[in-house]
Amino acid sequence: DIQMTQSPSSLSASVGDRVTITCRASQSISSYLNWYQQKPGKAPKLLISAASSLQSGVPSRFSGSGSGTDFTLTISSLQPEDFATYYCQQSYSTPPTFGQGTRLEIK
Amino acid sequence: QLQLQESGPGLVKPSETLSLTCTVSGGSISSNSYYWGWIRQPPGKGLEWIGNIYYSGSTYYNPSLKSRVTMSVDTSKIQFSLQLSSVTAADTAVYYCAAFFSNTWSSYFDSWGQGTLVTVSS
Numbered sequence: 001d002i003q004m005t006q007s008p009s010s011l012s013a014s015v016g017d018r019v020t021i022t023c024r025a026s027q028s029i030s031s032y033l034n035w036y037q038q039k040p041g042k043a044p045k046l047l048i049s050a051a052s053s054l055q056s057g058v059p060s061r062f063s064g065s066g067s068g069t070d071f072t073l074t075i076s077s078l079q080p081e082d083f084a085t086y087y088c089q090q091s092y093s094t095p096p097t098f099g100q101g102t103r104l105e106i107k
Numbered sequence: 108q109l110q111l112q113e114s115g116p117g118l119v120k121p122s123e124t125l126s127l128t129c130t131v132s133g134g135s136i137s138s139n140s141y142y143w144g145w146i147r148q149p150p151g152k153g154l155e156w157i158g159n160i161y162y163s164g165s166t167y168y169n170p171s172l173k174s175r176v177t178m179s180v181d182t183s184k185i186q187f188s189l190q191l192s193s194v195t196a197a198d199t200a201v202y203y204c205a206a207f208f209s210n211t212w213s214s215y216f217d218s219w220g221q222g223t224l225v226t227v228s229s
Binding site for chain 2: 001031032034036042043044045046049050053055087089091094095096097098099100101
């Protein structure tokens with residue numbers, strides 16, 4: 001199985017901050033990397049697919065980049081509704097695997 | 108926009124079989140672009156893929172659970188189902204059904220059910 005490692009595991013930030021979350025794969029996954037946002041008690045929501053393709057309806061302050069083994073999710077200016085847990089997920093090979101999550105908290 | 112809804116018992120006894128059903132609306136379960144999947148999340152922990160099924164009945168299971176998992180699809184009822192046998196407390200989790208879009212360039216879970224908590228306890 002491909003292991004996905006996110007850093008940091010948790011992060012405190014303020015409204016308006018620029019935030020970057022990193023995801024590293026245990027082997028090359030090309031651009032088969034997705035990002036999800038999960039709020040407490042809710043299902044995950046797809047934000048970005050194929051490393052950098054923003055899903056319809058997702059604010060443009062979210063962006064993704066990377067290929068191979070190293071990927072980033074960037075939120076350019078944090079809004080109150082962005083405080084949540086973020087997961088990366090590889091779809092290069094079966095089984096699809098998720099990172100352990102990054103909890104983004106209000107400072 | 109696809110909508111998915113899980114249903115099934117919220118409490119299962121140890122050693123018994125967990126059974127859940129997901130009902131799909133807003134799209135065709137026979138779409139050739141989608142697989143239908145189950146993902147679980149133990150309380151306070153991360154996400155674990157259980158398996159996917161195609162409308163034809165082809166299945167893909169997580170090797171870590173393969174010996175205990177059975178998935179099926181009923182296109183006439185627009186439903187797909189999960190059975191997990193010989194459950195233990197470690198199987199206590201929120202279980203999500205999800206639509207897994209797949210093409211040559213990308214694949215991802217783009218629609219999710221709300222999730223259902225299944226507790227394994229006597």
